[in-house]
Amino acid sequence: MARIVSVLSARPPGSRADAVGRRAGHRLVAAGHNVVEVHLRELPAESLLWRDVDHPSLVAVVEAVTRADGLIVTSPVHQASIAAPVKAFLDLFPMSGLRGTTVLPFMVGGSAGHVLALDYGLRPVLQGLAPAHLAAGRYVVASAITLTPDWPQEAFRREATIEASVAAQIDRATDEFAGLLRPSPADEEVSAGIGRASFSRVRRPVPHPPVRRSG
Numbered sequence: 001m002a003r004i005v006s007v008l009s010a011r012p013p014g015s016r017a018d019a020v021g022r023r024a025g026h027r028l029v030a031a032g033h034n035v036v037e038v039h040l041r042e043l044p045a046e047s048l049l050w051r052d053v054d055h056p057s058l059v060a061v062v063e064a065v066t067r068a069d070g071l072i073v074t075s076p077v078h079q080a081s082i083a084a085p086v087k088a089f090l091d092l093f094p095m096s097g098l099r100g101t102t103v104l105p106f107m108v109g110g111s112a113g114h115v116l117a118l119d120y121g122l123r124p125v126l127q128g129l130a131p132a133h134l135a136a137g138r139y140v141v142a143s144a145i146t147l148t149p150d151w152p153q154e155a156f157r158r159e160a161t162i163e164a165s166v167a168a169q170i171d172r173a174t175d176e177f178a179g180l181l182r183p184s185p186a187d188e189e190v191s192a193g194i195g196r197a198s199f200s201r202v203r204r205p206v207p208h209p210p211v212r213r214s215g
Contacts, residue, residue, distance in 0.1 A: 002034070002068075004033055004072065006021050007086070009083050009089070010076055014158030014159075016140075017108040020074050020145070020170060021072055022160075027171055027175075043089075044058070048089065051088070062092050066097070066101075072106070073090075076108050077117045080121070103134050104174065106140065132182070133180040135176055138170055144162060145160050148161065
């Protein structure tokens, strides 16, 4: 059993990018691992922007990632590259800051035209932190994910439905990542589950995104 931190970076709650990271997280829990979600929108924005590595919240989340066996990073595409909060978060880590950690990257974009954002935007930044393994990950086109209801004032109650073929791709990427994990012996004592971290407390698990069958 491994400890895994899943970093969700979308600004609005209930987003398509979050749905991808959550699907991967729930699949890993089903395989017996422990997953904790970290929502970048809940971190202190000014401290994150200015890389205030002494801020208690940032210290806590960096320690959580450093102690984890695996890290999932999910980013929406912005300006043909990774979202600014994701870059700011990864900048918190020193050179080789992910040594010993297995990493799974996902990106969600508006069209297939941004598919190279994963290989030329997110993966090089992660590679620079020298992870033990950097899984292939997946790029997901946003139109494959339906949000219900689809209006901002209902964001906290949104449900995401993912097309079956895309859900299968996410699952395969997650399984490949799981096969690379090398949990430490101490992790065998951790109960499987998924939580949302406010760095000292774990909240109620989120529901698994259903699969939308393409007709």
